[in-house]
Amino acid sequence: MTTKQTHRPHSQAGMSLIEVLVGLVIGLIGMLVIFQSYNAFEGQKRTTTVTNDAQESGLLALTAIEREIRLAGYGMFYSNALSCSSPSLKQYDGGAGTTTTVPYMPISITNGASNASDVIQITYGTSAYSATPSTIAQNFSGSPAEIKIDNSARSSVFRIGDFITVGYPSGADGGAVPCVRLQVSSISTDAANPKYVNLGVAPGGSTPANPAALTGFLPRTFSNSLTDVSVVTNMGQFSRAQYSVVLNAVRNGRLVFRDMNTGAATDVEIADGIVNLQAQYGISTAPNVQNITQWVDAMNGGPGNFANPGMTEIGRIKAVRVAVVARSQLMEKSDIASLDMTCINTSGINVNGPCAWRDTGASPAPPIVLSGDANWRRYRYRVYETIIPLRNVMWQSF
Numbered sequence: 507m508t509t510k511q512t513h514r515p516h517s518q519a520g521m522s523l524i525e526v527l528v529g530l531v532i533g534l535i536g537m538l539v540i541f542q543s544y545n546a547f548e549g550q551k552r553t554t555t556v557t558n559d560a561q562e563s564g565l566l567a568l569t570a571i572e573r574e575i576r577l578a579g580y581g582m583f584y585s586n587a588l589s590c591s592s593p594s595l596k597q598y599d600g601g602a603g604t605t606t607t608v609p610y611m612p613i614s615i616t617n618g619a620s621n622a623s624d625v626i627q628i629t630y631g632t633s634a635y636s637a638t639p640s641t642i643a644q645n646f647s648g649s650p651a652e653i654k655i656d657n658s659a660r661s662s663v664f665r666i667g668d669f670i671t672v673g674y675p676s677g678a679d680g681g682a683v684p685c686v687r688l689q690v691s692s693i694s695t696d697a698a699n700p701k702y703v704n705l706g707v708a709p710g711g712s713t714p715a716n717p718a719a720l721t722g723f724l725p726r727t728f729s730n731s732l733t734d735v736s737v738v739t740n741m742g743q744f745s746r747a748q749y750s751v752v753l754n755a756v757r758n759g760r761l762v763f764r765d766m767n768t769g770a771a772t773d774v775e776i777a778d779g780i781v782n783l784q785a786q787y788g789i790s791t792a793p794n795v796q797n798i799t800q801w802v803d804a805m806n807g808g809p810g811n812f813a814n815p816g817m818t819e820i821g822r823i824k825a826v827r828v829a830v831v832a833r834s835q836l837m838e839k840s841d842i843a844s845l846d847m848t849c850i851n852t853s854g855i856n857v858n859g860p861c862a863w864r865d866t867g868a869s870p871a872p873p874i875v876l877s878g879d880a881n882w883r884r885y886r887y888r889v890y891e892t893i894i895p896l897r898n899v900m901w902q903s904f
Contacts, residue, residue: 558780562602564832564890565622565740567761567777571626572894574747575826578628579612579898581636584737589639590685591677593820596725597687600714601768605723608746608766610685611820612899615785617813621875623751623759623783624804627766630898633742635663642736643702644647646672647727648720651691651708655738658701666690667712669767670705670743672728674736683725687744687759689715705738743767749776751783755878756834781887782831784862784872787812788893793821798899801827801869824900829862829891831874841883849874858882865890 521529546547548698567713582589588610595610616625630636640663644654657663664670673685691713692706709716717723728736746766752773753759762773770808770859788798806813810822849861853870858877865871874889 509791529652538560554664560832560834560886560888562776563779564830566738567780567830567832568828568890568892570761570763570776571749571828571830572892574628574745574749574830575613575626575894576897577630578747579630579740581631581633581671582610582612582629582638583637583898583902584639584673584739587675588817588820589671589675589737589739590683591674591817592682592684593815593817594684595671595687596684598715598717598723599768600716605717610898611815613823613826614749614815615787615812615826617804620783620875623739624785624872625748625750626785626826627689627746627748629746631739631741632745633663633668633679633740635740636742638663639737639739640703642672642728642730642738643755645727645729646724646736648722651706651716651720653688653705653707653738654696654702655703655705657703664690664693664703664705664740666693669715669741670707671741671744672724672736673741674726674728674734676734686724687715687741689713690811691716699871717876741795749783751780753781753878757781757876757882760836761830776834779832779835780830781833781876782829784829784831784858784874784875785825786827788825788827789822790824791822793818794903795822795826798824801865801871821899821902824895825893825895827863827891827893829872829874829889831860831876832888833891834886836885837881838884838886842886847883847887860887860889862889865898 511689584591590765593610594607594609598605612629614627617729618624640655640657646653668690670688671685672754674683688707690705691708691710694704696702707716709718744767748764748766750762751759752762761776763776764773786801786803789800789802790797791799800809802809802812804812810819812819851861851865851871852867854866856873859874862874889895
């Protein structure tokens with residue numbers, strides 16, 4: 507008799523609970539490592555990105571300032587001297603109806619109080635003929651509102667609406683006299699002698715820089731005497747540019763530009779993330795010496811009064827040194843430990859910011875103080891600095 511055998515299927519064994527839990531733990535550890543790596547790389551990416559942005563802002567800010575400073579003084583000199591016997595400019599603002607007298611210098615630095623940012627103001631003419639002033643051919647007292655000049659280049663030099671300065675360079679008779687800013691309202695030539703040109707300076711909608719009463723506006727009668735000559739310079743659109751740093755509530759800053767030739771105090775943003783601006787004059791021992799022997803702040807004392815420079819000091823200013831500090835927009839979680847965060851230079855130690863530049867004991871660099879923000883150490887900074895020669899001043903022999 508045959509015996510039948512019954513075949514049972516092999517039993518199927520699954521994963522135990524312990525094995526599942528171990529797998530979950532391993533997976534969670536892997537995910538944790540992945541997220542930690544991602545977070546580290548993402549943090550590095552953000553730091554790199556904001557640092558690049560700060561570098562671009564710093565370079566843009568410094569380039570804008572440098573370009574303007576290289577033009578400083580164009581059209582402001584006559585016969586190797588300032589075209590005014592006083593370094594000031596009298597001007598009328600048609601919009602506000604006010605007369606003001608402002609410094610008339612190729613470049614002017616206002617030193618920031620309590621180590622705040624400095625303010626830089628640059629003046630120059632924009633006409634191609636700014637460097638060739640014309641002498642006055644007939645005494646100009648304001649009545650009539652017309653200036654007769656000896657202009658061998660004919661009337662093509664001037665355009666209606668151009669700004670002009672009327673100056674008295676020598677000071678031989680009348681002492682220190684400021685220049686006067688006016689605006690060309692009409693142009694006519696002398697039929698008998700075309701080299702003489704009559705420039706109208708009457709007030710009007712297209713010439714708001716001209717006051718209604720010139721006789722009370724002019725500081726003196728501008729003479730055509732050979733020993734007491736006065737000159738007229740075509741300044742074109744006459745740039746008076748000001749650069750400064752404006753900080754907000756969290757001490758983030760921006761470099762702004764302001765056109766000082768108009769009455770409206772409107773700031774135009776040039777670069778974001780700029781938190782400090784420092785500048786110094788490079789001076790020589792005398793106006794007729796071109797070598798720079800010292801770098802000084804815009805202050806009174808020591809080598810001279812460079813807070814309010816006179817004619818001699820203006821002639822000694824041969825260059826400007828500028829430092830722009832750019833800050834990253836990302837605040838790190840902890841203080842940044844870096845040698846670049848605190849300045850250690852020849853003149854001393856500044857524990858509240860980076861160095862403007864390497865200096866000497868005779869020419870100490872201006873300190874960069876960033877501690878107005880309690881969290882200043884949690885940001886990254888880049889300092890961009892350069893030296894800009896004032897070529898339009900150095901070309902003068904004084």
